[in-house]
Amino acid sequence: MGSHILLIEDEPNITEALRYILQREGYRVDTHSDGASALETIRERRPDMVILDVMLPHRSGYDILRDLRAEPTHADLPVMILTARGQDKDRDLATRYGASRFMTKPFSNAEVLATVRELLAR
Amino acid sequence: MSFNLLVLVCLLYVALLFLVAYAAERRAAAGRLGWLRSPLVYTLSLSIYCTAWTFYGAVGYAARSGLEFVTIYLGPTLAMVGWWWFLRKLVRVGRSQRVTSIADLISSRYGKSNALGVLVTLMAVIGTTPYIALQLQSVTLSFAVFAGPGPAGWGRGEPAATAFWVAVGLALFTILFGTRNLDANERHHGVVMAIALEAVVKLAALLAVGVFVVWGLVGGVPEMLARIDSSAVARQPLDSGRWVTLIFLSAVAFVSLPRMFQVLVVENSDERHLAIASWAFPLYLLLISLFVVPIAVFGLAELPAGANPDLFVLTLPLAFDAEGLAMVAFLGGFSSATSMVIVAAIALSTMVSNHVVMPLWLALRGGGASMSGDVRNIVLRARRVSIGAILALGYLYYVFSGGGAALAAIGLISFAGVAQVFPALLGGLFWRGATRVGAAAGLLTGFAIWGYTMFLPSFGDSGPMSARLLAEGPFGIGWLRPQALFGIEGLDPLVHAMFWSMTLNSFAFVLGSLFSFPAPLERLQGAQFVNVFGHSGAARGWSGGVAEAEDLLVMAQRILGAQEAQEMFQAESRRQGREGYLPDVTPDFIERLERELTGSVGAATAHAMLAQTVGGSAVSVQDLMAVADETAQMLEYSSRLEAKSRELARTARQLRDANEKLTALSRQKDAFLSQISHELRTPMSSIRAFSEILLEGADEMSGAELRRYAGIIHEETIRLTRLLDDLLDLSVLEAGRVTLNIAPVQLGTIVQRAVTAAGSGRQARRLRIRLEDSGFGVTLRTDADRLAQVFINLISNAGKYCDAERPELVIRARRRGDRLDVDFVDNGSGIAKCDQEVIFEKFIRLSDQARAGGAGLGLAICHEIMLKLGGRISYLPGQGGTAFRVSIPLVASQGGGAEAASQGAGGSRAAAGR
Structure with a gap:
């Protein structure tokens, strides 16, 4: 049984692509598309890892990340930020809030898979 | 003459009135007021003073009491000429304060007190009901005269039936033309025109009968004079006490009768008309009274002894077989009665709905005026019901009073009742010290004494007052005898009642005012009324409002109607130097809005409604100080300061606006x-991911999977292309390099095209589109493709963003002067005020829902297109959902207009600093 990955992303086509490549590798993938209820979903589903978009409806991925890290149970949960905003200040912000990895769109499937493997291996 | 013919003539006459009223309303609606608002019409409308009482009763009065009837005409004549200073002030105050009735004026003057409004309304209803009954009685009597005593089904029950149907007909007419529009400022053109016509009819009828008598029957003026000399009419003694009382009474009644106030003040459209009426109306009175004595003298001499002198005007021509003339006389009487009842019912229903129904409704709802429901409908319905109720009261009074007493007696009782308002009215206009307590005390005292000494005894000893009470006083207390108060005996009952009621009324008013302290709002209103010629509108009753302009707009729309309210708010916005529909909520603005609403629902109600929305009607310390020390210097100084500080406030606001905009712009540039x-990377992510998936594993995939992934790639490339197209389109538009294909095209065609084009999307199919296509036939000279592009954008936005359970979009068009407004209103939750400012900027997407699929350029493009087309697109607040208004010029000339428009666009772009 593969690890459990929660994908928080509101763009349906990107969701579908990621789900496809992750499932092909044997991971169990859950998806969620709304910012406001994302935190709650993470608490409920207890994934092994989270892939988090930034520009989500109702709540930014940064805010979600910051709140998530404030909870002791989630201090070490691997979180990969995957965003279309690729400026340095975005990367800095993600790091400051405690992202495990920061990747920009468009991404290479192989790179995503490699990063996921690495994060889950830790 | 057959009864049926009479009914037919009546119906024809009423139909004519309908026609005249209708035509006048149509003319007024088309804005061609012209002679509808001439001094002549105004003067003629004043003639509702001459009711059936004057028409029939004056002759009866002369036959019974000689020349005394002249007092009824002398009073108003003296009032028009001698009280010029008072009337002019009354009309000025009425117009500047948007007064809707005499009750409204009293309530407004004494601190917008609704209690006073209710009191005056009650007095007016009690005082007017007998008068309406009197009119019904006169019409019924005149019908009976024609029908004759014959057995043809004209039994005892019939007069009541006639009165009933007359009352029903009048109620119908009044409702139809008296409650058409709400704002009293728009006035009742139809009704005024109809009563002006009736004024001519009754005058002509009385003159015709007079001429018939003098030249047709008697044989000339000298013979007539001889007859008068030898008649008993001329030898009636003159009772100077009664004369003075009657002249004073009718002068006072002339200005305090609710119906007179309606035509004199409320319907007045131009103060100068009053100046002309001040000599023209006495002339009318002179003409209408000219033949009263000849008719009375001749009638007394020639008709059988038992004949009712109140009906000489009718019975004389009938007795001498002049049936045509009798018919004219009948119509004259009919006119006098109907015009009085119509105007009285309008005036009373306005009072009842503004001072009784609306406050009750507001109190019962409790939730505040801006909650929900169309207030206009409620006000109008209240007025309609009131009209019905008032006429029903008149009818019931007629039935229960048995239709017996002589006409003049009822008329005088009514006069004396409404005259009780006069001290409070006069004091309110000229005495700063007059207070609400004083006014209430005076009104209550005067009215109570009137009821005790005049109204109740008028029912006779079979009425509520027994013969014993009248003769010996209550419980045998002699000095409380209703017709001999304080033991003063031997006075004429009328003089007695007038003397005591007016004296004690004024006494209570003055004492009450001296010994009470006015509330702040009373002081403000008092200053505005008394100094109406000095500084109009200097004092204000509102301090800094906490209301949102949008809430106020929502409320104003419900009362004034959407168009008026929007125009008013827009004008205010422009006055403050900003764009859009939402001005800053300044005390000045609330003041203006209140005055506007007052014209529709009365001062007290308007004040209460605004207080509910604004949150407490605060009178600030500055306002009180302004009232307290009112030396000319202080005023001038403070008004200079005020102007300065207003200017400063305006500059500050403009700076703040500019700053806000700049900050927003720079934030946007950063973004x-x-x-x-983001917009480019998102579709590219999908394209890259799926093309990698296809590259790596196309061999193992099913055909369906292959097609699906290739389809996504295809879809995303289209999205990229569209984004690039939009960017290009916008840059072309902004650079002004666009060519427009201006051609005539019907609006409906463009809307249809847009609806079809926008209806194909996924979300768009959920959206129900309702076209209110009344304005769609307009032909525009514009670029149809570009305009359709704007419409498509708005429709598909509604499809994407409208968050209602069942999304619905209404598209409607209305012509406004030289432009056409097309509104797109959906039923979603609307756009927050802070966002309304920026939605037309580039890359603004309020919800960051990617599913929307646009790059946030749509509205920016629409904005640029509309500038190019010489129009504009704006957000329309206060509509419930999200609403956009597209304004298209109707008079754009070919080519030139487009060029001018694009230059204008370039200018505004430069101003925006891009």
């Missing part, structure tokens, strides 16, 4: 890169 990067 621009990250935005465009």
Whole structure:
């Protein structure tokens, strides 16, 4: 049984692509598309890892990340930020809030898979 | 003459009135007021003073009491000429304060007190009901005269039936033309025109009968004079006490009768008309009274002894077989009665709905005027019901009073009842010290004494007052005898009642005012009324409002109607130097809005409604100080300061606006890169991911999977292309390099095209589109493709963003002067005020829902297109959902207009500093 990955992303086509490549590798993938209820979903589903978009409806991925890290149970949960905003200040912000990895769109499937493997291996 | 013919003539006459009223309303609606608002019409409308009482009763009065009837005409004549100073002030105050009735004026003057409004309304209803009954009685009597005593089904029950149907007909007419529009400022053109016509009819009828008598029957003026000399009419003694009382009474009644106030003040459209009426109306009175004595003298001499002198005007021509003339006389009487009842019912229903129904409704709802429901409908319905109720009261009074007493007696009782308002009215206009307590005390005292000494005894000893009470006083207390108060005996009952009621009324008013302290709002209103010629509108009753302009707009729309309210708010916005529909909520603005609403629902109600929305009607310390020390210097100084501070406030506001805009712009510029990067990267992510998936494993995939992934790639490339197209389109538009294909095209065609084009999307199919296509036939000279592009954008936005359970979009068009407004209103939750400012900027997407699929350029493009087309697109607040208004010029000339428009666009772009 593969690890459990929660994908928080509101763009349906990107969701579908990621789900496809992750499932092909044997991971169990859950998806969620709304910012406001994302935190709650993470608490409920207890994934092994989270892939988090930034520009989500109702709540930014940064805010979600910051709140998530404030909870002791989630201090070490691997979180990969995957965003279309690729400026340095975005990367800095993600790091400051405690992202495990920061990747920009468009991404290479192989790179995503490699990063996921690495994060889950830790 | 057959009864049926009479009914037919009546119906024809009423139909004519309908026609005249209708035509006048149509003319007024088309804005061609012209002679509808001439001094002549105004003067003629004043003639509702001459009711059936004057028409029939004056002759009866002369036959019974000689020349005394002249007092009824002398009073108003003296009032028009001698009280010029008072009337002019009354009309000025009425117009500047948007007064809707005499009750409204009293309530407004004494601190917008609704209690006073209710009191005056009650007095007016009690005082007017007998008068309406009197009119019904006169019409019924005149019908009976024609029908004759014959057995043809004209039994005892019939007069009541006639009165009933007359009352029903009048109620119908009044409702139809008296409650058409709400704002009293628009006035009742139809009704005024109809009563002006009736004024001519009754005058002509009385003159015709007079001429018939003098030249047709008696044989000339000298013979007539001889007859008068030898008649008993001329030898009646003159009772100077009664004369003075009657002249005073009718002068006072002339200005305090609710119906007179309606035509004199409320319907007045131009103060100068009053100056002309001040000599023209006495002339009318002179003409209408000219033949009263000849008719009375001749009638007494020639008709059988038992004949009712009140009906000489009718019975004389009938007795001498002049049936045509009798018919004219009948119509004259009919006119006098109907015009009085119509105007009285309008005036009373306005009072009842503004001072009784609306306050009750507001109190019962409790939730505040801006909650929900169309207030206009409620006000109008209240007025309609009131009209019905008032006429029903008149009818019931007629039935229960048995239709017995002589006409003049009822008329005088009514006069004396409404005259009780006069001290409070006069004091309110000229005495700063007059207070609400004083006014209430005076009104209550005067009215009570009137009821005790005049109204109740008028029912006779079979009425509520027994013969014993009248003769010996209550419980045998002699000095409380209703017709001999304080033991003063031997006075004429009328003189007695007038003397005591007016004296004690004024006494209570003055004492009450001296020994009470006015509330702040009373002081403000008092200053505005008394100094109406000095500084109009200097004092104000509102301090800094906490209301949102949008809430106020929602409320105003419900009362004034959407168009008026929007125009008013827009004008205010422009006055404050800003754009859009939402001005700053300044005390000045609330004041203006209150005055506007007052014209519709009365001062007290308007004040209460605004207080509910604004949150407490605060009178600030500054306002009180302004009232307290009112030396000319202080005023001038403070008004200079005020102007300065207003100017400063305006500058500050403009700076704040500019700053806000600049900050927003720079924030956006900052966001621009990250935005465009995001917008490009998102579709590219999908394309890259799926093309990698296809590259790696196309061999193992099913055909369906292959097609699906290739389809996504295809879809995303289209999205990229569209984004690039939009960017290009916008830059072309902004650079002004666009060519427009201006051609005539019907609005409906463009709307249809847009609806079809926008209806194909996924979300768009959920959206129900309702076209209110009354304005769609207009032909525009514009670029149809570009305009359709704007419409498509708005429709598909509604499809994407409208968050209602069942999304619905209404599209309607209305012509406004030289432009056409097309509104797109959906039923979603609307756009927050802070966002309304920026939605037309580039890359603004309020919800960051990616599913929307646009890059946030749509509205920016629409904005640019509309500028190019010489129009504009704006957000329309206060409509419930999201609403956009597209304004298209109707008079754009070919080519030139487009060029001018594009230059204008370039200018505004430069101003925006891009």
